[in-house]
Amino acid sequence: xxxxxxxxxxxxxxxxxxxxxxxxxxxxxxxxxxxxxxxxxxxxxxxxxxxxxxxxxxxxxxxxxxxxxxxxxxxxxxxxxxxxxxxxxxxxxxxxxxxxxxxxxxxxxxxxxxxxxxxxxxxxxxxxxxxxxxxxxxxxxxxxxxxxxxxxxxxxxxxxxxxxxxxxxxxxxxxxxxxxxxxxxxxxxxxxxxxxxxxxxxxxxxxxxxxxxxxxxxxxxxxxxxxxxxxxxxxxxxxxxxxxxxxxxxxxxxxxxxxxxxxxxxxxxxxxxxxxxxxxxxxxxxxxxxxxxxxxxxxxxxxxxxxxxxxxxxxxxxxxxxxxxxxxxxxxxxxxxxxxxxxxxxxxxxxxxxxxxxxxxxxxxxxxxxxxxxxxxxxxxxxxxxxxxxxxxxxxxxxxxxxxxxxxxxxxxxxxxxxxxxxx
Amino acid sequence: xxxxxxxxxxxxxxxxxxxxxxxxxxxxxxxxxxxxxxxxxxxxxxxxxxxxxxxxxxxxxxxxxxxxxxxxxxxxxxxxxxxxxxxxxxxxxxxxxxxxxxxxxxxxxxxxxxxxxxxxxxxxxxxxxxxxxxxxxxxxxxxxxxxxxxxxxxxxxxxxxxxxxxxxxxxxxxxxxxxxxxxxxxxxxxxxxxxxxxxxxxxxxxxxxxxxxxxxxxxxxxxxxxxxxxxxxxxxxxxxxxxxxxxxxxxxxxxxxxxxxxxxxxxxxxxxxxxxxxxxxxxxxxxxxxxxxxxxxxxxxxxxxxxxxxxxxxxxxxxxxxxxxxxxxxxxxxxxxxxxxxxxxxxxxxxxxxxxxxxxxxxxxxxxxxxxxxxxxxxxxxxxxxxxxxxxxxxxxxxxxxxxxxxxxxxxxxxxxxxxxxxxxxxxxxxxx
Numbered sequence: 001x002x003x004x005x006x007x008x009x010x011x012x013x014x015x016x017x018x019x020x021x022x023x024x025x026x027x028x029x030x031x032x033x034x035x036x037x038x039x040x041x042x043x044x045x046x047x048x049x050x051x052x053x054x055x056x057x058x059x060x061x062x063x064x065x066x067x068x069x070x071x072x073x074x075x076x077x078x079x080x081x082x083x084x085x086x087x088x089x090x091x092x093x094x095x096x097x098x099x100x101x102x103x104x105x106x107x108x109x110x111x112x113x114x115x116x117x118x119x120x121x122x123x124x125x126x127x128x129x130x131x132x133x134x135x136x137x138x139x140x141x142x143x144x145x146x147x148x149x150x151x152x153x154x155x156x157x158x159x160x161x162x163x164x165x166x167x168x169x170x171x172x173x174x175x176x177x178x179x180x181x182x183x184x185x186x187x188x189x190x191x192x193x194x195x196x197x198x199x200x201x202x203x204x205x206x207x208x209x210x211x212x213x214x215x216x217x218x219x220x221x222x223x224x225x226x227x228x229x230x231x232x233x234x235x236x237x238x239x240x241x242x243x244x245x246x247x248x249x250x251x252x253x254x255x256x257x258x259x260x261x262x263x264x265x266x267x268x269x270x271x272x273x274x275x276x277x278x279x280x281x282x283x284x285x286x287x288x289x290x291x292x293x294x295x296x297x298x299x300x301x302x303x304x305x306x307x308x309x310x311x312x313x314x315x316x317x318x319x320x321x322x323x324x325x326x327x328x329x330x331x332x333x334x335x336x337x338x339x340x341x342x343x344x345x346x347x348x349x350x351x352x353x354x355x356x357x358x359x360x361x362x363x364x365x366x367x368x369x370x371x372x373x374x375x376x377x378x379x380x381x382x383x384x385x386x387x388x389x390x391x392x393x394x395x396x397x398x399x400x401x402x403x404x405x406x407x408x409x410x411x412x413x414x415x416x417x418x419x420x421x422x423x424x
Numbered sequence: 425x426x427x428x429x430x431x432x433x434x435x436x437x438x439x440x441x442x443x444x445x446x447x448x449x450x451x452x453x454x455x456x457x458x459x460x461x462x463x464x465x466x467x468x469x470x471x472x473x474x475x476x477x478x479x480x481x482x483x484x485x486x487x488x489x490x491x492x493x494x495x496x497x498x499x500x501x502x503x504x505x506x507x508x509x510x511x512x513x514x515x516x517x518x519x520x521x522x523x524x525x526x527x528x529x530x531x532x533x534x535x536x537x538x539x540x541x542x543x544x545x546x547x548x549x550x551x552x553x554x555x556x557x558x559x560x561x562x563x564x565x566x567x568x569x570x571x572x573x574x575x576x577x578x579x580x581x582x583x584x585x586x587x588x589x590x591x592x593x594x595x596x597x598x599x600x601x602x603x604x605x606x607x608x609x610x611x612x613x614x615x616x617x618x619x620x621x622x623x624x625x626x627x628x629x630x631x632x633x634x635x636x637x638x639x640x641x642x643x644x645x646x647x648x649x650x651x652x653x654x655x656x657x658x659x660x661x662x663x664x665x666x667x668x669x670x671x672x673x674x675x676x677x678x679x680x681x682x683x684x685x686x687x688x689x690x691x692x693x694x695x696x697x698x699x700x701x702x703x704x705x706x707x708x709x710x711x712x713x714x715x716x717x718x719x720x721x722x723x724x725x726x727x728x729x730x731x732x733x734x735x736x737x738x739x740x741x742x743x744x745x746x747x748x749x750x751x752x753x754x755x756x757x758x759x760x761x762x763x764x765x766x767x768x769x770x771x772x773x774x775x776x777x778x779x780x781x782x783x784x785x786x787x788x789x790x791x792x793x794x795x796x797x798x799x800x801x802x803x804x805x806x807x808x809x810x811x812x813x814x815x816x817x818x819x820x821x822x823x824x825x826x827x828x829x830x831x832x833x834x835x836x837x838x839x840x841x842x843x844x845x846x847x848x849x850x851x852x853x854x855x856x857x
Contacts, residue, residue, distance in 0.1 A: 022456030023431075023791045055709075063719070067708030072777050074784020093787045120722035123747070128725035130677035131745045134570050237674035239564040269505070277501040289554055292561035314561050345506050352508025352527050355458040359792040418568070418673050 001358055004368070005196050006377055009204065011212035012184025016368045016377055017199055018191045020361050026192030027091040027365040030104045031372050034180040035084040036160075037153035037303060038219045045160015046168060046176045048081040049125055053173060054088065055079070056117045058110040061103050063117070069099050076362070081158055084302040085373040091362045094193040098202070104188070105206035108181050118170040126166070129159045136236040136413055137310075143232045144244055144411035148306055152223035183207060184215040187372040191365040220303070231410040237418040241313040243322040244411035247403050249307040252300035252374045255386070259398040260307060261298055262390040265346035266338050267329070268296035268309070281309065284329045290317050300374060306409070307402065319412045330403050337396035350387050432790070433800055435810040439631035445618040445645055449638050450800050450810075451631040452624075454793055460528045460627030460634075461793035462511070462538065463801050468520040468615040471588045471654050471736075479595020480603050482515030483555065484611045489513065489537075490551035493544035497551055500537060509534055513541065515593050518656070518735040519805075520616075525793070528628035532637050539641035542616060547608045556600055563597050568672055570846040571745065574681035577668040577844035582683050582739055587659045589737065617647025622804050626797040656736035658685050666842045671849035678748045678847025680755060686740030686835050689733045689806045695819060696827040697740070697835060698731055702778045703770050703828070704761060705729025705742060712761045713742060721757060723750045735806075740835055748850050755843055762841075765832045769825040783817045 007015040035047050057063035070077045075092035077100065090100035132138045142157050149155035159165075188207065190199055226248065250256045269276020276282060285291040293312040299305055311322040357363040367380035376382075439451040473480040489511070490497050504511055504526075511524035511534060522542070526534045566572040576592060583590040594600070623642070625634045687694045705713040710728040717727035724746045732738025742762075746754045770778075789795045790813075803812045 023787060025787050025791055064708060064715070068777060071707050072780040072784065074781060074786065074788060076788060091788060093784060096784075120719070123722040124718055124725055127677065127723070127745065127747060130747060131725055133676045134679075136568070237672070238568040240561060240568075276505055278498060278505050286558075287554070289557060292558040312561060312565075314557050315564060348506065349508040352459070355527055356525060359457050359459065359794075361791070 001364070001381070004377070004381060005200070007200060009183065009208055011208065011210055012182075012215065013207050013210075014187035014372055014377070015200065015203055016187060016189045016372065017196045018364065018368065019194060019196055020191055020364065021193050023361070024094045024193050025091060025361055026094045026097045026190060026194055027089060027361040028097055028100050028104070029087060029089040029189040029365045029369045030108070031085055031087045031187045031189065031369040032181055033084070033185050033215075033373060034086055034218065035082050036156060036158040037083045038180075039153055039156070039160070040219055042164055043168060043172060043176070044156040044164045045125070045158070046164075046173060047086055048158055048160065049121065049165070049168065050173055050177050051079045051081045051086050052121050052125060053113055053118065053177070054107055054111055056114065056121070057112055058106050059112065060106050060110065066099075066103050073099070075100070083154055083158060083305070085369075087366075087369050089362065089365065089369075097194075101202060101206055105210070108183070108186065108207075109210060111177060113170055113174045113177065115170045118173060122165065125159070126162065129162060129165065132159060136234075136238050136240070136415070137242060139236055140234050140242055140244060140411050140413040143234050144246060144308075144409055147230045147232045147411070148246060148409040149223050151221045152303065153220060154223075154301075154303065154305055179216050182213050182216070183210050184213060187369065189365050189368045189372070191368065192361040223304070226407055228406050229408045229410065231412075233412045233414060235414050235416045238415040239315070241317075241319050241415055242413040243311040243313065243319040243326075244308060245323070245326055246306040246308045246409040246411070248304060248407045249298055249402065250304050251302060252379065253376055256398050256402070257298070257300070258386040259390050259394040260402060262343070262346050262387055263333070263338075263395045263399055264296055264298045264307065265349060266342045266395070267333070268294065269349070280329055280333070281326070284325045285311055285322060288325065289314060290321050290325055300370065302374060319414070323410070330399070333399045334396075334403065337399075338392050340392065343390075343392055343395075347388055350384055354384055432786075432813050433796055433810075434814045438800060438810050439635060440810065441635050441639075443618070443639060443643050445643065447618045447621045447623060447642055447645075448804060449635055450622070450624045450804060451629065451634045452626045452796055452800060453629060453631055454627050454796065457628050457793055458528060459525055459793060460531045460534070460625060460629055461797045462522070462524040462534055462623070462625055463794075463797040464522045464538075464621065464623040465519040465801065465805060466542075466616065466621040467518065467619070467650075467653050468611070469516045469518040470591065470593045471518055471656055472615050472651075473611070475585065475591060476599060477595070477603050477607060478591040478599040479559065479593070480607055480611055481520065481615075482593045482595070483552075483559065483600065483603055484608045485513040485515035485520040486559075487547050487552050487555050487608055488541040488545045490555065491546045491548040492540040493546060494540050495537075497548070500541070503533060503537060507533065511537055511541075516734075517588060517593060523794075531625070531627075531629055531634065535637050535641040539645075543645055545612060547605050547612075549605050552605050552608060556603070559594055559600055560597060563594060563600070570672055570675055570677065570679040571743070573670045573672065573846035574679040574844045575741075575743070577670050577846065578681040578683045578741070578842050579739065581666045581668050581842040581844065582685065584659050588656055589739075614649050614651065617650040618642065618645045619647070619650045620653060622801060624797045624801045624804070626793045626800065658737035668842070668844045670844070670846035672846060673848065675848045677745050678751050678845055680742075680744045680746065680751060681844045682742040682755070682758060682841055683739040684835055684837060684841050685737045686731050687733065687831070688736055688738065693827065693831040693834065694733060696823050697831040698733070699775075699778050699782065699820070699823055700765060700770075700828040700832045701729050701731045701740065702781060703774050704765050707778050707781055712764070713744075713758055716757045716761055717744060717746075717754055721753070723747070723754045723757070727754065727758070748847050751845055751847070759838060762836050762838060766829070766836050766838075769829045772825075775825050775828070779820050779823070782820045786813070786816065
């Protein structure tokens with residue numbers, strides 16, 4: 001990958017640029033430091049709803065205009081709200097990127113939030129939540145989060161609680177937008193076939209005139225230390241049981257996060273959701289026919305979050321069997337550590353995964369946007385190097401410190417008989 | 425011919441070789457990356473299985489990597505995972521497909537493992553059983569998924585039981601219980617072979633080297649038992665619209681799946697139908713359907729249309745997820761848009777917008793090895809010619825509004841549309857409250 005160029009405009013806007021000339025395309029991103037972790041009770045889901053409203057237009061770019069223009073240009077555009085951030089992107093043929101840049105500059109301050117559009121979008125968002133509720137695992141995840149975080153904003157789903165989605169007003173949304181969407185709380189990122197000096201000049205022309213204001217104080221409350229295992233049980237109609245085992249994980253800027261990431265690669269495979277059929281968890285759970293599948297996730301987050309392992313039970317197996325097998329694997333890891341061969345495999349998988357992601361300018365730009373959100377613009381670029389520095393001793397040490405019983409949150413989804421549920 | 429630039433895959437930069445056993449190799453050099461992508465197919469899909477053993481082709485494809493004459497399960501997956509490579513096989517309706525990727529330095533390994541899995545699988549009983557159990561769990565989970573159930577009900581109403589498209593490629597809980605290891609072996613022996621197989625390699629490789637490696641891996645493969653390629657024709661048209669409904673307890677949203685039989689990829693009016701579909705439920709925020717159902721009425725988070733366009737009579741579908749109270753309103757809104765598309769030619773603006781969308785998106789689709797491999801595979805598989813992408817702009821811009829109207833009228837016949845809904849039983853759930 002070519003060198004990263006990093007600038008900051010006088011109004012506080014961070015700019016990250018990387019040239020990539022392998023294909024005639026550019027991926028252009030705006031990332032804002034506000035996500036569901038910054039939402040107080042009563043306003044859960046507001047960041048995501050604001051993201052939806054950003055597609056409802058400005059005076060210069062009315063609703064539907066950009067859908068049309070970007071599709072006409074053969075581009076892609078979308079947005080994501082996460083726990084930590086709201087990100088917008090457009091990936092377009094290189095000669096057609098200007099309209100996307102102009103639109104993002106415009107909607108940083110000029111989104112309309114028409115009251116009628118807001119009401120129409122309320123039902124769309126409630127429909128999005130209800131669609132998610134149709135998946136039994138959504139209920140499990142919501143309960144596990146709620147049990148893991150009593151104080152911190154990671155306790156609620158990004159989509160928000162239905163009660164808040166029904167009660168929030170247009171003014172709540174607009175206030176959230178005006179407060180968080182300003183240059184000092186944002187980064188503009190471009191990766192692709194451009195000249196960096198020319199791209200910087202374009203960004204300056206579009207964004208430098210946006211009035212500077214101090215970065216907002218983000219709503220955030222630290223989670224108190226956990227003092228014992230927490231356990232939740234969810235029952236939903238169906239036939240499939242799930243078991244989830246979570247442990248507290250550090251924020252992504254902590255060196256321990258990378259040690260845990262190598263540990264995770266050895267437990268479940270480098271890709272996360274794992275089809276990694278030689279990983280320890282696959283052998284312990286799937287090969288033994290306790291589970292139909294197992295996946296593990298260590299999400300890079302601004303504040304300490306969770307390392308989560310989710311097991312899909314086979315038809316005739318019980319969550320307790322998954323729990324026993326998982327705990328035995330953790331105990332083995334804590335006692336015996338990992339081998340040099342396992343470490344080497346995790347490193348090569350990391351190198352390959354990076355090579356694959358480098359094929360896409362959109363993925364590269366996503367990595368840079370995420371780096372900005374995590375507070376270190378070089379986080380993505382240094383990711384491989386930091387993983388390569390992890391030793392077998394490091395893995396043993398973090399396995400013992402982080403996978404401790406008193407830091408566990410356990411979730412069980414028990415299926416209930418659909419016939420009984422259907423009886424009036 | 426329109427010159428789209430030297431980077432567009434075409435007959436002059438794709439190396440194509442036909443092996444004497446019937447395999448077609450296609451290699452495209454992409455020196456801008458460090459990796460290599462492998463994509464391929466052969467005629468071993470579910471169209472060759474008996475209905476009572478629905479799922480056999482897919483289970484066979486899935487079990488290819490559970491053990492070969494040369495390596496056991498752990499050795500296969502260890503070899504790939506040790507170097508961060510990935511290889512998988514899937515059963516589709518007409519074909520079994522393979523896809524894989526690796527760092528370019530590991531292409532030989534990727535091809536060797538692919539060749540062993542395709543040519544010498546041994547289907548160890550314990551692994552085949554385990555895979556069956558995993559499929560069973562997936563089917564059980566899906567049986568409570570409203571989106572899956574709506575699509576399944578639509579498919580089963582649209583295609584009669586005698587038609588191969590009536591069945592899902594994974595089969596059902598009963599049919600996969602009937603499949604034995606002997607069935608897997610027999611299916612493999614009969615249907616897996618080099619005849620008409622396609623193999624595409626894209627990435628940081630020299631074409632001559634890649635062809636040599638692939639020839640070494642597959643060149644001496646023979647299977648005289650392979651039957652002729654089987655085709656699927658459109659079933660008799662439905663005489664009336666059908667409305668299957670599936671009630672699932674504990675759900676808060678209903679999913680709607682509407683479908684008619686659409687054109688095959690090789691149909692003359694396929695591209696015109698694709699453009700019409702884009703106007704209907706794709707362009708911008710999910711086309712006219714998205715505008716009506718989501719943007720104007722706020723009824724749904726998602727509402728879109730899709731055209732299958734495979735080797736046979738795939739469905740042309742509309743899907744939406746809505747609050748149970750809004751099901752009828754959403755269906756009526758979609759039917760209004762279908763009526764409009766089949767009675768009025770689209771505007772000049774719609775035509776220009778969608779033509780521009782189709783031609784403009786090509787650079788993004790050809791950005792990655794996988795995207796390039798997929799397009800080259802399609803050109804070969806559907807006999808489009810290796811200069812298809814180079815001619816693509818011309819093909820799209822030559823389509824007229826009348827072409828689109830005729831395609832919409834030919835396929836989107838409201839009286840034949842199946843409308844399936846899966847969701848909560850509102851009356852019973854209200855009674856329960």
